[in-house]
Amino acid sequence: MSTTPSWVPEWEDLAAADPEIAEIADREAARLAAGLQLIASENHASPAVRAALASPLSMKYAEGFVGQRFYPGCEHVDRAEELAVQRARNLFGAEHANVQSHSGTSANLAVYAAFAKPDDPVMALSLAHGGHLTHGARISFSGAWFTPVPYEVDQASERIDYEAVREIARIHAPRIIVCGGTSYPRNIDYQVFREIADEIEAILWVDAAHIMGLVAGGAVPDPVPFADVVTTTTHKTLRGPRGGMILCRNEHARAIDRAVFPFSQSGPAMHAIAAKAVALREASLPAFTDYARGMVENAQALAEALAGHGARIVTGGTDTHMVVADLQPLGVDGARAEELCASAGIYLNKSAIPFDPLPPRAPSGIRVGTAALTTQGFGPADMAEVAGLIARACRGEDPGRIAADVAGLVARYPAFPAGHAEPGGRDRGSRIRRGGSSA
Numbered sequence: 001m002s003t004t005p006s007w008v009p010e011w012e013d014l015a016a017a018d019p020e021i022a023e024i025a026d027r028e029a030a031r032l033a034a035g036l037q038l039i040a041s042e043n044h045a046s047p048a049v050r051a052a053l054a055s056p057l058s059m060k061y062a063e064g065f066v067g068q069r070f071y072p073g074c075e076h077v078d079r080a081e082e083l084a085v086q087r088a089r090n091l092f093g094a095e096h097a098n099v100q101s102h103s104g105t106s107a108n109l110a111v112y113a114a115f116a117k118p119d120d121p122v123m124a125l126s127l128a129h130g131g132h133l134t135h136g137a138r139i140s141f142s143g144a145w146f147t148p149v150p151y152e153v154d155q156a157s158e159r160i161d162y163e164a165v166r167e168i169a170r171i172h173a174p175r176i177i178v179c180g181g182t183s184y185p186r187n188i189d190y191q192v193f194r195e196i197a198d199e200i201e202a203i204l205w206v207d208a209a210h211i212m213g214l215v216a217g218g219a220v221p222d223p224v225p226f227a228d229v230v231t232t233t234t235h236k237t238l239r240g241p242r243g244g245m246i247l248c249r250n251e252h253a254r255a256i257d258r259a260v261f262p263f264s265q266s267g268p269a270m271h272a273i274a275a276k277a278v279a280l281r282e283a284s285l286p287a288f289t290d291y292a293r294g295m296v297e298n299a300q301a302l303a304e305a306l307a308g309h310g311a312r313i314v315t316g317g318t319d320t321h322m323v324v325a326d327l328q329p330l331g332v333d334g335a336r337a338e339e340l341c342a343s344a345g346i347y348l349n350k351s352a353i354p355f356d357p358l359p360p361r362a363p364s365g366i367r368v369g370t371a372a373l374t375t376q377g378f379g380p381a382d383m384a385e386v387a388g389l390i391a392r393a394c395r396g397e398d399p400g401r402i403a404a405d406v407a408g409l410v411a412r413y414p415a416f417p418a419g420h421a422e423p424g425g426r427d428r429g430s431r432i433r434r435g436g437s438s439a
């Protein structure tokens with residue numbers, strides 16, 4: 001398609017119709033561009049992903065699956081979903097893919113629905129040790145409707161204690177064993193989890209929400225060959241649109257599909273599915289391998305640099321895009337650090353550390369991730385500067401001075417560069433940017 005089709009929205013369409021929302025979007029773009037985006041679950045999706053999100057595919061109702069819809073006129077959205085499914089299966093070597101989940105939590109809800117009945121025991125890494133809310137926290141459906149069987153990390157190594165996992169599994173015989181988390185920076189031994197699950201005939205579910213982009217790029221071990229089911233978000237290291245996705249073995253395909261629709265969702269977001277297809281294509285290109293490796297190298301360099309400023313790195317390092325740092329040696333808690341950093345344009349989040357002596361609202365640690373900075377082009381050599389800025393903020397230095405230095409640093413790696421190079425693709429001007437970010 002050489003000319004811009006008439007259905008592509010113009011920035012002016014929004015700016016004229018709703019200047020308040022246009023200004024909010026513009027300010028958010030400026031915030032993204034002016035700061036250091038270190039929240040481990042965030043990333044910058046490519047212009048192609050964002051264009052798919054703004055496409056007319058958003059307007060189609062398509063309950064059901066490819067070729068089996070409850071509405072007419074699905075021939076084009078069917079093709080988009082077919083491509084997303086094929087690309088997911090090819091990229092991850094999965095027997096079956098369901099790309100309809102609206103989020104990681106929706107995907108996780110579907111896995112519970114597919115494999116467990118109310119009150120069934122479900123075993124997962126505890127929230128306090130790096131698990132996710134949907135892994136059995138009492139305040140989520142997962143802990144309210146099922147019986148959580150938490151396991152923890154070993155106190156000395158802060159890594160999963162596989163022998164304890166085996167023992168707890170034997171005692172409680174959970175229906176499902178979950179591995180993966182939101183604040184666990186190390187690789188997981190999926191083979192050991194597979195053996196434990198087989199021994200007690202449990203379903204092995206890997207929640208790979210954070211790491212699936214690293215898996216796509218071959219930077220961390222692949223859970224797919226070991227798991228009955230893998231869930232992921234599509235917007236973290238995978239760098240796609242907000243959303244979720246489920247990969248599973250063929251034997252579970254029907255149960256998973258029915259658990260997504262009609263059990264827990266109705267109309268799929270076809271524009272998001274198309275954008276997932278775009279992201280999956282981008283993640284299959286050779287450049288994504290470098291990107292995935294870059295995220296890990298950056299995280300390792302950042303961990304080392306933070307340690308140089310006195311932070312204690314949980315587990316002593318990282319295998320992923322994520323670093324969890326205990327700030328007790330710096331005399332600041334995670335909540336205060338989050339606040340101090342944000343006021344200087346450095347966005348990271350507070351995090352509990354394993355066996356945290358402090359309460360969850362003001363825990364001992366922070367979690368940082370390198371997905372967004374790596375997308376912008378930051379490399380390991382820049383991480384000393386990033387760590388230095390975090391350390392200055394944590395020491396309570398004037399946020400205005402730090403923000404000026406942050407601005408100088410991000411100017412070298414713009415979040416919305418002119419002639420934005422799509423990951424692994426050709427250069428193009430961004431229509432979205434054309435409306436004028438004030439950054």
Ligand code: DSN
Nearest residue numbers: 040041104132182183
């Ligand atoms: N909020 C996501 C994260 O930050 O890891 C998980 O839901």
